[in-house]
Amino acid sequence: MSILTVGSVAFDSIETPFGKADRIVGGAATYICWAASYFVDDIKLCSVIGGDFPEDELNELRGRGVSTEGLEVKQDEKSFFWSGKYHDDMNGRDTLLTELNVLADFDPVLPDSYKNCDYVMLGNLTPEVQLNVINQMDKRPKLIVLDTMNFWMDVALDSLKAVIAKVDVLTINDEEARQLSGEHSLVKAARAIRAMGPKYLVIKKGEHGALLFHGENIFFAPALPLESVFDPTGAGDTFAGGFIGHLAKTDDLSFENMKRAVIFGSLMASCTVEKFGIEKLKGLSTEELQARMEQFSNLTRFDAAVAF
Amino acid sequence: MSILTVGSVAFDSIETPFGKADRIVGGAATYICWAASYFVDDIKLCSVIGGDFPEDELNELRGRGVSTEGLEVKQDEKSFFWSGKYHDDMNGRDTLLTELNVLADFDPVLPDSYKNCDYVMLGNLTPEVQLNVINQMDKRPKLIVLDTMNFWMDVALDSLKAVIAKVDVLTINDEEARQLSGEHSLVKAARAIRAMGPKYLVIKKGEHGALLFHGENIFFAPALPLESVFDPTGAGDTFAGGFIGHLAKTDDLSFENMKRAVIFGSLMASCTVEKFGIEKLKGLSTEELQARMEQFSNLTRFDAAVAF
Numbered sequence: 177m178s179i180l181t182v183g184s185v186a187f188d189s190i191e192t193p194f195g196k197a198d199r200i201v202g203g204a205a206t207y208i209c210w211a212a213s214y215f216v217d218d219i220k221l222c223s224v225i226g227g228d229f230p231e232d233e234l235n236e237l238r239g240r241g242v243s244t245e246g247l248e249v250k251q252d253e254k255s256f257f258w259s260g261k262y263h264d265d266m267n268g269r270d271t272l273l274t275e276l277n278v279l280a281d282f283d284p285v286l287p288d289s290y291k292n293c294d295y296v297m298l299g300n301l302t303p304e305v306q307l308n309v310i311n312q313m314d315k316r317p318k319l320i321v322l323d324t325m326n327f328w329m330d331v332a333l334d335s336l337k338a339v340i341a342k343v344d345v346l347t348i349n350d351e352e353a354r355q356l357s358g359e360h361s362l363v364k365a366a367r368a369i370r371a372m373g374p375k376y377l378v379i380k381k382g383e384h385g386a387l388l389f390h391g392e393n394i395f396f397a398p399a400l401p402l403e404s405v406f407d408p409t410g411a412g413d414t415f416a417g418g419f420i421g422h423l424a425k426t427d428d429l430s431f432e433n434m435k436r437a438v439i440f441g442s443l444m445a446s447c448t449v450e451k452f453g454i455e456k457l458k459g460l461s462t463e464e465l466q467a468r469m470e471q472f473s474n475l476t477r478f479d480a481a482v483a484f
Numbered sequence: 485m486s487i488l489t490v491g492s493v494a495f496d497s498i499e500t501p502f503g504k505a506d507r508i509v510g511g512a513a514t515y516i517c518w519a520a521s522y523f524v525d526d527i528k529l530c531s532v533i534g535g536d537f538p539e540d541e542l543n544e545l546r547g548r549g550v551s552t553e554g555l556e557v558k559q560d561e562k563s564f565f566w567s568g569k570y571h572d573d574m575n576g577r578d579t580l581l582t583e584l585n586v587l588a589d590f591d592p593v594l595p596d597s598y599k600n601c602d603y604v605m606l607g608n609l610t611p612e613v614q615l616n617v618i619n620q621m622d623k624r625p626k627l628i629v630l631d632t633m634n635f636w637m638d639v640a641l642d643s644l645k646a647v648i649a650k651v652d653v654l655t656i657n658d659e660e661a662r663q664l665s666g667e668h669s670l671v672k673a674a675r676a677i678r679a680m681g682p683k684y685l686v687i688k689k690g691e692h693g694a695l696l697f698h699g700e701n702i703f704f705a706p707a708l709p710l711e712s713v714f715d716p717t718g719a720g721d722t723f724a725g726g727f728i729g730h731l732a733k734t735d736d737l738s739f740e741n742m743k744r745a746v747i748f749g750s751l752m753a754s755c756t757v758e759k760f761g762i763e764k765l766k767g768l769s770t771e772e773l774q775a776r777m778e779q780f781s782n783l784t785r786f787d788a789a790v791a792f
Contacts, residue, residue, distance in 0.1 A: 214792060215792075264668075265668060266668070360572075360573060360574070361709075361710065361711055361712055361713070362709055363709045363710060363711050364711060364712075381692065384689065384692035384693070385692070385693075385704075385706070387709060393782075394709055394783060395782075395783065395784070395786070396693075396706040396709070396783045396784050397784075397786075398693075398704040398706070398784070401669075401670055401671045401695060401702055401704070402669065402671060403669055403671050403672060404669055404672075405669070432786070432787060435786040436786055436787065436788075439786055439788075462792050465792045466792055469788060469792070470788075472788070473788040474701075474703075475702060475703065475704045476703070476704050476705075476706070476784035476785075477784075477785075478703070478705075478740070478743040478744055478747055479740060479744065480744075480747075480777060480778075480780070480781040484522060484523075484770050484773045484774060484777070
């Protein structure tokens with residue numbers, strides 16, 4: 177199944193306790209496309225870049241099955257740029273600079289070939305743009321996944337709620353779930369948020385794993401304990417790409433398969449954070465991914481056939 | 485198998501966002517004994533109390549198979565007292581008052597009947613007292629588990645390291661593991677701490693679950709997502725009681741069984757936090773515990789038979 181992906185394609189300058197990377201390729205949609213490309217080879221990218229974005233990066237994406245027909249290029253403008261510095265414990269970060277550039281007035285127009293996608297991944301972006309994309313689809317997709325962040329809760333809550341009401345899966349982090357719902361208990365927060373529309377809620381907890389809520393079911397996917405987390409940038413976007421990638425590949429929306437999708441999302445994210453930007457995500461071998469799946473599987477597996 | 489348990493038996497005054505409890509029964513050994521009593525009926529308690537401690541509470545413990553032969557009663561003194569207030573998010577707490585009372589000069593003398601226990605649980609206490617107890621054993625126990633906290637790392641690091649060198653399992657939380665090792669990555673921290681002596685390390689992460697490290701193996705036990713966490717006091721002690729309780733019951737120190745012990749510890753802790761103090765821990769039915777085990781099992785179980 178093909179996946180329509182909307183989100184930023186951009187440059188990031190990142191500083192972590194382990195080093196600095198200047199103007200490397202980033203953006204939510206970039207991470208999503210790379211992660212999803214390990215599952216499907218038909219990804220339709222909707223975004224906007226400036227004339228400064230390197231053509232060879234786009235060619236690499238095309239080589240992974242990513243269509244750039246819906247990628248607008250504004251030759252005389254600059255791509256979105258974000259610069260940030262992570263705290264020593266890597267759990268927090270400060271934004272040093274945000275230059276919207278081409279994203280400032282991004283008004284996506286979907287090519288006809290994009291309008292029948294069954295799987296839609298709305299990467300972190302202005303809620304109005306996300307809604308605009310949903311409204312351009314020819315038919316209701318089988319699955320719409322929405323990723324967002326606290327920034328939009330602060331500045332555009334009504335628009336955000338309007339998008340949330342139209343999607344099947346929402347992915348946010350634990351603090352965002354608490355902010356959006358006003359509930360501290362994640363169980364109560366999940367109930368409140370699902371009442372806003374999404375049948376499924378994924379709460380991402382970074383190094384503490386991810387929770388999937390659906391009806392009365394809860395699934396927990398651990399994060400892989402890593403020797404070193406080098407750069408957390410894009411972990412959430414990568415999660416989203418692996419998550420929808422697995423669902424589109426299998427075209428199976430059962431809860432059992434959603435659980436696996438959360439595992440695949442976590443697995444892809446565990447790769448991304450081990451190097452700067454998309455560096456590691458670009459060169460994963462099947463053997464490496466399989467070995468990591470084995471690690472994930474062993475991490476939580478126990479024999480419960482023991483009674484009190 | 486019998487379990488020797490050392491730790492405080494005390495009073496706590498607790499304030500949480502949900503209410504206040506004044507001078508209720510607490511103490512590390514109290515939680516450990518209650519939790520372990522769901523697994524074995526031969527627990528030897530070593531502690532000290534004042535004349536103010538209620539006899540009916542001791543009788544309840546005796547009714548659960550807890551020997552109080554090694555429980556010193558100083559009739560003219562007062563029991564240990566701790567008072568604390570939890571922050572609104574329940575993730576932090578302030579100590580309002582600590583009255584050591586009988587604990588100030590606690591010098592445990594093990595009864596002969598205690599000296600052959602194969603399973604020893606050293607609850608959070610002065611490292612010197614923990615070491616003193618180990619040294620009184622007639623033979624090396626099959627398993628010594630040590631629980632401690634950052635306070636002892638701050639004020640008695642050398643003594644603490646001397647105890648750590650003599651135990652098989654250390655249980656601490658994630659911040660304590662980072663403090664003790666000087667490593668931020670828990671994988672690296674675990675390696676450094678196991679080099680200090682313990683073959684097994686359990687890192688407790690509260691609402692984020694617990695990690696078990698042994699050799700190159702890592703096991704992750706989730707915390708059960710709860711509707712409401714009412715009072716986190718004693719969660720770590722309860723974990724320790726369930727953990728060693730299961731091991732003593734099964735007398736099986738394989739890694740597979742250690743994994744189950746971490747699950748049982750997490751399960752018992754998930755009960756404790758739902759009410760004040762030991763209230764919930766006192767009245768658990770087998771049906772309730774079995775149902776909770778089913779929840780734990782479902783929480784992380786997924787079919788990994790899917791390849792890249």
